[in-house]
Amino acid sequence: GAGVSQSPSNKVTEKGKDVELRCDPISGHTALYWYRQSLGQGLEFLIYFQGNSAPDKSGLPSDRFSAERTGGSVSTLTIQRTQQEDSAVYLCASSFDRGANEQYFGPGTRLTVT
Amino acid sequence: AQSVTQLDSQVPVFEEAPVELRCNYSSSVSVYLFWYVQYPNQGLQLLLKYLSGSTLVKGINGFEAEFNKSQTSFHLRKPSVHISDTAEYFCAVTRVSGGYNKLIFGAGTRLAVHP
Numbered sequence: 609g610a611g612v613s614q615s616p617s618n619k620v621t622e623k624g625k626d627v628e629l630r631c632d633p634i635s636g637h638t639a640l641y642w643y644r645q646s647l648g649q650g651l652e653f654l655i656y657f658q659g660n661s662a663p664d665k666s667g668l669p670s671d672r673f674s675a676e677r678t679g680g681s682v683s684t685l686t687i688q689r690t691q692q693e694d695s696a697v698y699l700c701a702s703s704f705d706r707g708a709n710e711q712y713f714g715p716g717t718r719l720t721v722t
Numbered sequence: 723a724q725s726v727t728q729l730d731s732q733v734p735v736f737e738e739a740p741v742e743l744r745c746n747y748s749s750s751v752s753v754y755l756f757w758y759v760q761y762p763n764q765g766l767q768l769l770l771k772y773l774s775g776s777t778l779v780k781g782i783n784g785f786e787a788e789f790n791k792s793q794t795s796f797h798l799r800k801p802s803v804h805i806s807d808t809a810e811y812f813c814a815v816t817r818v819s820g821g822y823n824k825l826i827f828g829a830g831t832r833l834a835v836h837p
Contacts (some may be wrong), residue, residue, distance in 0.1 A: 639823070641824070643825070652827075663822075664822070706823070713758075715764055716765055
């Protein structure tokens with residue numbers, strides 16, 4: 609079946625603009641995670657969804673970052689008033705239910721803020 | 723809090739040679755351990771994981787890892803590497819009691835296999 613998909617694959621935006629990154633998890637996967645991969649910080653957890661709720665938002669770096677998930681499926685990560693330090697690859701992963709089940713990662717969205 | 727240290731940022735090796743990628747972790751609670759691989763311009767793929775039981779874990783593509791609780795290590799090994807193993811490798815942990823799989827990653831080790 610289809611894996612985790614993310615769009616766009618690349619996004620170049622000007623400093624101060626808002627961006628939306630989309631994640632389509634594997635069908636039936638109730639858990640969804642966002643991570644950020646940057647040169648300076650490595651791979652960092654951002655947020656975890658179980659169904660449509662987000663019990664752990666502890667990794668969101670500032671209040672400019674928000675995410676939602678609708679219908680227990682698609683998730684959108686929104687970054688408002690982008691800054692150059694937001695430039696990174698944003699990875700989405702999903703897994704079947706909670707616990708130590710394998711996370712399946714999407715290919716990522718490469719965000720460049722100019 | 724948990725942390726992961728990957729002791730080598732880059733490991734060059736010749737084809738068909740053995741390789742070991744080192745990983746140490748720190749945690750005050752029990753953790754599950756994982757190794758992921760990332761090929762260029764791709765997402766992460768799970769190589770293997772340790773949840774419980776035998777401390778020697780076998781994964782895909784001929785990789786294996788050994789969990790050593792006393793040394794808080796989870797080193798990844800392969801007896802004979804191929805050119806296609808060239809990639810970045812990430813060690814990660816998650817709390818057993820967390821109820822979900824919030825991964826804490828190491829900085830990664832870039833494995834370069836030369837002919």
